[in-house]
Amino acid sequence: MDRFAAMKTFVRVAELGTLSAAARELGLTQPAVSQQVMGLERHLNAQLLHRSTRRLALTEAGEAYYREVRAILQSVDEAEESVATATIGLRGSLRVHGPVGFGQMHLSPAVIEFQRLHPDLVIELVLDDRIADVIAEGVDVAIRLGELKSSGLIARKLATFERILVASPGYLAEHGTPQSPDDLIHHRHVRFAWTPLGEAIPLIGPAGPVTVPVRSTFLANNAFVLNDALCAGLGIGGAQVPLVKAHLDNGRLVRVLPDHAYAPLDIHAVYATSRFVPRRVRAFIDHLSTSMARIEGLHMIHKPD
Structure with a gap:
């Protein structure tokens, strides 16, 4: 044996x-x-x-x-x-897990670039909005958005970004522009199919946190579908700034209630242990931090050199 x-x-x-x-x-x-x-x-x-x-x-x-x-x-x-020296390229396998929306738009280009830089690596990228079991599923690095639950894993905070309320100019021209959070109940709302509060959204404004009832008329489990629905004028909804920055710049979407926003979301790189972190994992997280510094709408925790 x-x-x-x-x-x-x-x-x-x-x-x-x-x-x-x-x-x-x-x-x-x-x-x-x-x-x-x-x-x-x-x-x-x-x-x-x-x-x-x-x-x-x-x-x-x-x-x-x-x-x-x-x-x-x-x-x-x-x-x-x-015993490896700096002249030896990265080898072995690297399994990366991330959320679908942010992963497809911003994580996948960084992973593809990393593979080009290290052709001897075998990289698997899994995009899935559920929380992966890092140890059981053999994930080397998981990219997670939002507050982390205690899990015994190690997390490196990379960046934060805003989530704001947006709508298309056409929708606002037809239905009017809300002047306060309480006005949202009179508007069509676009949101993720699963949310902790259901038909209510938590916002932070000048007076502090407020939970506002809404009337959802379009729901989906994919950020790109929701953004398309917002651009099509189906209602008002929350959006991750890095995913809609282009729509805001070209005018397809505009911000609603600019004095209010969701709580910022943190982006963490999560891995299994701090005792020994493989060189390929350390290198990938450093590469990701550098790549993310180029993404508009992100606030980096530590600016890469």
Whole structure:
């Protein structure tokens, strides 16, 4: 038994929860994955997994072994990188996860440019508005917008941006321009299909925070669809400034209630551990920070040199 390979397989089984998922990711058959894990159990004379028809769970011994083995594998990666010199290009794989709207418009060009700079890397970009499980899904860097929940992950804050209320000039000419947040209830509203407050929006104005009821008539789960709906005159809605800056500049959209806005959104790069951050991950986050400094509508936390 190749004990090192079996240890790597066991860690992914523990994190993904099924033999089949680990087999797909590792390019192995499910019986091969099962044999490696059982080989470890025989070697250790201990049961590492509780097996059921649906999902695997770690035993108490498996939990302890997982923590130790994961640290060992990270140390091996760290040792291998420590002998690399600046003349050695970045190698290996890099899996990046990000939200659809910001990802498609601004993250994907940065990722494509990074791959051109480092052709020996294998890069996978996953755009999805859900919150990915960084460890279970093998994500090296996740780009997240908004407030972060406590998760045990490491986050580097990159930038912030505004979310404002906008509408098309045609809509305002036909329906009038609201003069106060309370006027929004008399207008058609365009919004994301899932929002914490539903038919209400939280704004910040000169007098502080205010929650305003709205009447939504068009909903979607994609920022580009919502922006198209706003440009088409379907109503008033919130927009991320980096995604609509061009529409504001060319007059397709105008700001509504300029004294009020949503709370600014933070952009974080999230990764699994601070003990050992692979060189490719550090390099990508630095590259992303430099790329984002060129995006209009973003306020960078630290200006790149």
